Amino acid sequence: GAVVSQHPSRVICKSGTSVKIECRSLDFQATTMFWYRQFPKQSLMLMATSNEGSKATYEQGVEKDKFLINHASLTLSTLTVTSAHPEDSSFYICSAAAPGRGSYEQYFGPGTRLTVT
Amino acid sequence: GIQVEQSPPDLILQEGANSTLRCNFSDSVNNLQWFHQNPWGQLINLFYIPSGTKQNGRLSATTVATERYSLLYISSSQTTDSGVYFCAARNSGNTPLVFGKGTRLSVIA
Numbered sequence: 001g002a003v004v005s006q007h008p009s010r011v012i013c014k015s016g017t018s019v020k021i022e023c024r025s026l027d028f029q030a031t032t033m034f035w036y037r038q039f040p041k042q043s044l045m046l047m048a049t050s051n052e053g054s055k056a057t058y059e060q061g062v063e064k065d066k067f068l069i070n071h072a073s074l075t076l077s078t079l080t081v082t083s084a085h086p087e088d089s090s091f092y093i094c095s096a097a098a099p100g101r102g103s104y105e106q107y108f109g110p111g112t113r114l115t116v117t
Numbered sequence: 118g119i120q121v122e123q124s125p126p127d128l129i130l131q132e133g134a135n136s137t138l139r140c141n142f143s144d145s146v147n148n149l150q151w152f153h154q155n156p157w158g159q160l161i162n163l164f165y166i167p168s169g170t171k172q173n174g175r176l177s178a179t180t181v182a183t184e185r186y187s188l189l190y191i192s193s194s195q196t197t198d199s200g201v202y203f204c205a206a207r208n209s210g211n212t213p214l215v216f217g218k219g220t221r222l223s224v225i226a
Contacts (some may be wrong), residue, residue, distance in 0.1 A: 049212075049213055111159060
């Protein structure tokens with residue numbers, strides 16, 4: 001099946017610093033990737049849609065200057081949390097679709113748990 | 118956008134019991150997926166089922182697209198089935214999946 005990886009799986013950073021999370025599609029090309037955020041005991045909420053070679057589309061209420069998304073290749077998208085604050089602590093999950101496989105199925109990475117101290 | 122609702126929000130089962138989880142969606146879909154989120158947070162893809170019926174071991178799922186609902190059946194539940202089950206759907210092109218709030222299942226021995 002299609003595999004999506006994320007790195008790192010867990011990160012702890014100090015308030016005010018920036019953190020970069022990588023999302024890779026390992027065995028398929030992903031023209032579109034999605035970034036979700038999940039707070040404890042809640043569902044996944046879409047943050048942004050990332051298209052290869054163009055600017056990301058952010059959901060309402062998500063600060064584009066705080067959550068920088070870069071989709072520089074067909075297999076890699078990155079999310080950078082800038083000037084992180086404790087309220088940014090969350091579980092971040094990326095996802096990609098592989099339309100070339102003939103379906104609309106979406107594949108998810110294992111997630112990155114961010115803790116800001 | 119599409120709305121996804123799941124029921125029940127919480128479910129407690131005795132080991133060996135069967136259960137049915139429901140997912141209602143507000144629009145026609147080209148994708149509906151069921152996930153189990155494990156204790157480490159990873160989403161385990163159970164079914165890709167925009168329509169029809171599929172089975173995988175003790176789990177099966179049915180989506181009735183014309184009536185805008187999907188059901189996930191768990192038979193002979195085991196303690197390892199515990200966790201949160203999410204339904205997610207999308208209704209056009211390459212738009213992202215929208216998640217329901219999940220059903221938190223606890224299977225007790």
